[in-house]
Amino acid sequence: xxxxxxxxxxxxxxxxxxxxxxxxxxxxxxxxxxxxxxxxxxxxxxxxxxxxxxxxxxxxxxxxxxxxxxxxxxxxxxxxxxxxxxxxxxxxxxxxxxxxxxxxxxxxxxxxxxxxxxxxxxxxxxxxxxxxxxxxxxxxxxxxxxxxxxxxxxxxxxxxxxxxxxxxxxxxxxxxxxxxxxxxx
Ligand code: URA
Numbered sequence: 001x002x003x004x005x006x007x008x009x010x011x012x013x014x015x016x017x018x019x020x021x022x023x024x025x026x027x028x029x030x031x032x033x034x035x036x037x038x039x040x041x042x043x044x045x046x047x048x049x050x051x052x053x054x055x056x057x058x059x060x061x062x063x064x065x066x067x068x069x070x071x072x073x074x075x076x077x078x079x080x081x082x083x084x085x086x087x088x089x090x091x092x093x094x095x096x097x098x099x100x101x102x103x104x105x106x107x108x109x110x111x112x113x114x115x116x117x118x119x120x121x122x123x124x125x126x127x128x129x130x131x132x133x134x135x136x137x138x139x140x141x142x143x144x145x146x147x148x149x150x151x152x153x154x155x156x157x158x159x160x161x162x163x164x165x166x167x168x169x170x171x172x173x174x175x176x177x178x179x180x181x182x183x184x185x
Contacts (some may be wrong), residue, residue: 005034005113008106012086013053018102020087020095026053030082030110031075037182038079039116040064041107043125043157044095050088055081060159064122067158067171071179080114082107084129100129111147118181119150120174123157141170153177 003011009029015021028045031054040056048058056064073079085095085103095103107130111119121127124137131145131152145152155174161167 003109005110008109008113012106015086015103015106018087018099020085020089020099023090024087025050027086028053028055028083028088029086029106030055030080032080033076033078034080034114036078036080036114037117038073038178039111039114039119040079040081040122041119041126041130042081042083042122044083044085044092045088046092047088055083060157060162063162064158067175070172071175080110080116082110084126094125095129100125104129111150116150118178119147119152120178121152121154123160126157127152127154141174151181153181 012027012029015027021027024045028049032040042056045055046058046060048061049055055061068074068079075081084107085099086106087103089095089099119130121130127137127140127145128134130147133140133145137154137156140154145154153174155171156167161171
């Protein structure tokens with residue numbers, strides 16, 4: 001049967017569809033505005049997210065919040081934020097294909113219910129998994145993408161930008177693209 005956002009969250013909390021369930025403290029369904037203009041999609045929970053059950057609350061998350069502040073968007077008022085996989089991969093490794101495949105139906109259903117006007121993918125895993133693409137992030141950033149008609153902006157993962165500050169300029173270009181798309185609505 002079709003599930004509501006809350007029901008999906010409860011299902012994710014108990015999910016055992018892949019091996020990541022064994023290693024988790026808490027699963028991380030996502031949070032934010034339930035009628036969002038923007039949906040933000042990351043890769044998977046890290047240590048702080050696994051402990052709290054909340055997305056993007058560690059170092060990368062705090063940094064990402066400064067991006068959203070810069071374009072005047074908040075979790076409460078504007079966007080919903082979640083990940084491709086809802087449980088933490090061990091040692092923060094990339095999620096395996098089988099883990100992505102097991103988890104993706106949750107995100108697909110979340111998108112159906114949230115009906116965002118724009119989707120922002122953070123990093124390679126988010127973009128590849130959602131769009132089924134495998135070109136380099138540098139190539140993907142320059143092209144137009146959509147998910148079932150919803151425009152998708154792809155940018156670098158905040159953790160990658162923290163390691164390589166030269167990525168800040170392209171990220172800012174991508175954030176301006178998000179602002180532009182939201183204002184077109
Ligand atoms: N990085 C992600 O991709 N997702 C989180 O929830 C936290 C860090």
